[in-house]
Amino acid sequence: MKRKFKIAAAAIAAMMVFTACSGEKGDADGKIAVSTTINPVHQIVTMIGGDKVEVSRMVPAGSEAHDFEPTIRDMETLSKSKILFISGLGMEPWADKAKETTGAKDLVTAVLSDGMDLIPLGEEDHEEGEEEEHGDYDPHVWLSLDGMIRMAENAEKALSAASPENAEYFRKNLDEFRKEAIALKEEYLPKFEEYQGKAFVTGHAAFGYMCRELGLVQMSVEGPFQEGEPTPKKMEELINFAKENGIKTIFLEEQASPKVSETLAKEVGAVTETLNPLESEGDLLQTMKDNYDKILKSME
Numbered sequence: 001m002k003r004k005f006k007i008a009a010a011a012i013a014a015m016m017v018f019t020a021c022s023g024e025k026g027d028a029d030g031k032i033a034v035s036t037t038i039n040p041v042h043q044i045v046t047m048i049g050g051d052k053v054e055v056s057r058m059v060p061a062g063s064e065a066h067d068f069e070p071t072i073r074d075m076e077t078l079s080k081s082k083i084l085f086i087s088g089l090g091m092e093p094w095a096d097k098a099k100e101t102t103g104a105k106d107l108v109t110a111v112l113s114d115g116m117d118l119i120p121l122g123e124e125d126h127e128e129g130e131e132e133e134h135g136d137y138d139p140h141v142w143l144s145l146d147g148m149i150r151m152a153e154n155a156e157k158a159l160s161a162a163s164p165e166n167a168e169y170f171r172k173n174l175d176e177f178r179k180e181a182i183a184l185k186e187e188y189l190p191k192f193e194e195y196q197g198k199a200f201v202t203g204h205a206a207f208g209y210m211c212r213e214l215g216l217v218q219m220s221v222e223g224p225f226q227e228g229e230p231t232p233k234k235m236e237e238l239i240n241f242a243k244e245n246g247i248k249t250i251f252l253e254e255q256a257s258p259k260v261s262e263t264l265a266k267e268v269g270a271v272t273e274t275l276n277p278l279e280s281e282g283d284l285l286q287t288m289k290d291n292y293d294k295i296l297k298s299m300e
């Protein structure tokens with residue numbers, strides 16, 4: 001269950017002190033100070049920004065990305081940043097409030113999922129009372145190569161706007177990443193051709209964009225916002241689905257509920273394997289490749 005975002009009065013008082021002292025943004029080497037959130041946002045901004053940017057990461061590696069709340073230290077760092085890069089679509093429901101609390105009026109938010117062809121969420125993907133926090137679309141846009149490329153383009157645009165003198169440098173980094181991502185896509189898309197419409201079972205519903213790109217279908221133990229364990233009815237549906245579709249591998253994620261996935265696997269006589277949704281760690285392109293290989297292997 002998600003908790004509502006709260007900042008204690010003490011934290012706000014502390015923030016006022018930070019704001020008063022923060023002064024000029026950017027460090028002594030003339031680098032642009034920016035803040036990032038989840039792993040894909042952090043990696044993309046670090047890669048495009050290169051040595052022209054001082055990047056702080058708010059959602060730490062290995063944490064549950066959907067359950068993050070900023071600390072006072074995060075807020076202090078944020079108050080000194082010129083740009084806050086977020087993925088958007090409900091991945092960072094705390095961001096607006098955090099930004100407001102810093103009192104930093106010239107802090108720009110760059111939403112890396114902007115301009116994408118989004119996957120709408122169904123009724124069943126929402127928990128009661130959570131709609132306002134979560135939005136209407138699947139937020140896991142980085143789990144497709146086209147999505148990653150668009151995020152990188154958005155990062156490049158925001159960095160170039162903040163630092164026009166380095167625009168050519170950012171563009172070069174973007175071009176390099178785009179070339180690598182397209183090469184990976186060209187290598188793997190044909191491998192999935194014979195599995196069009198095939199299903200795989202995951203821990204939480206993070207792989208919608210990957211499925212759309214590859215022509216696959218995902219069934220998941222938890223919803224897109226990782227709201228906790230499935231109801232007995234949902235569990236029964238999953239068991240029936242897995243049996244009917246001859247599912248031999250149940251994928252799980254370390255940050256989701258691996259125990260439920262393990263129970264499901266036992267119930268249907270399948271093995272378990274991990275997939276990395278990249279939310280909290282993992283090199284972007286290498287992890288995509290690993291995920292592809294594991295899914296391909298499960299479908300052989």
Ligand SMILES: [Zn+2]
Nearest residue numbers: 206224225279
């Ligand atoms: Zn997720």
